[in-house]
Amino acid sequence: MTASYGTRTTPPRCHKNLFHSCRFVGIFLMTLVILLPTSSDACDDPPRYESMMLKDVSKDLYLPGDQIEFKCRLGFKPIIPLLPTTAICQSDNTWTPLQEACTRKSCPQLADPSNxxxxxxxxxxxxxxxxxxxxxxxxxxxxxxxxxxxxxxxxxxxxxxxxxIMCQPPGDIPNGKHTSSHKDVFEYNEVVIYSCNPSGGPDEYSLVGESRLVCSGRDTWSSALPECKVVKCQFPVVKNGRLIAGFARKFYYNAQVVFECVQGFHLKGNSTIVCGANNEWQPKMPECIEGLKPTSPATSPVPRPTDSEHATPGDEPPKYLGGGIIALIVIVTVVGIALICCIVWIVLHKKKKRCVFLLRFFK
Incomplete structure (x- = not known):
């Protein structure tokens, strides 16, 4: 065999599809490696409790067999008898269950205050x-x-x-005085009564305001101080009217009078007025207007025709139908009866003819 020199042998290469498959497998293996620390072969974070906290610093990963210990939070103390405070990461990746082993502390006992x-x-x-x-x-x-x-x-x-609760004296007023004026302090709900001194003149002083004051809070009285002063209203006169109550020679504070009008006049305004603190009648003086007092349309009686002089108020008079209406009703009734009779005669006449035809047919 002759060896050929100068020729290069190239290493075998993966087919293009095989190359992609190899790359996919590599990525898959790398993913498994990355996810390995977070696999299910570990316990979740330690449980949290209202009354307990971890005794040591928490770790990022707890594997089966790892142990954690809890202690009471601030404001809590161990329950007696003592309960377990240690949990273990089990093989099924769960913590051994614990119950609250601490309870709330108590502040020092407080007694009811006096009163x-x-x-x-x-x-x-x-x-x-x-x-x-x-x-x-x-x-x-x-x-x-x-x-x-x-x-x-x-x-x-x-x-x-x-x-x-105590009050200082409510205070003095000009031309007047109050009860228990010799006292330096007043208790809760204690009452003082004010009154006026004699005026020494032709007109008496009137007490304007509340005469009875009550100690209702610390240095607090139920109302402002009253006044003693001359309050006098002019003699009440209404033209075409007269007084029927409250007669007097002089009219002082809170004097009350009642008016009425003479015959042929009606009252406009209030019939009762009172002498106010400003020396004027309140409300203002009424008037007597000539004529009958007008009635409101909403309340005026509605006239109704009466059947006789013996009719009583509120009775509804009998209603009669006119002669033309009665005649029309009679005519309509007669025509209706005649029409019904005609319809009955036609029906019977047809039945009679049918019977004669059937008799001739069967003979």
């Missing part, structure tokens, strides 16, 4: 409300919170107190 009450629970995260009995007011914070304080729990502030 008041405290409402709520004392556990961590809760709040309590303070209220006072009637006649007492709260001095301090109304609501306290049980919250974390360093490594323990404590109230957010000092408890308030209930102090008795």
């Amino acid at each position: 008041g009450q405290v409402n709520g629970t004392f556990l961590f995260g809760s709040e309590v409300h303070f209220v006072c009995n009637e006649g007492y007011e709260l001095v301090g914070t109304k609501i306290l919170y049980c919250e974390i304080s360093e490594n323990n729990v404590a109230w957010s502030g000092d408890p308030p107190q209930c102090e008795k």
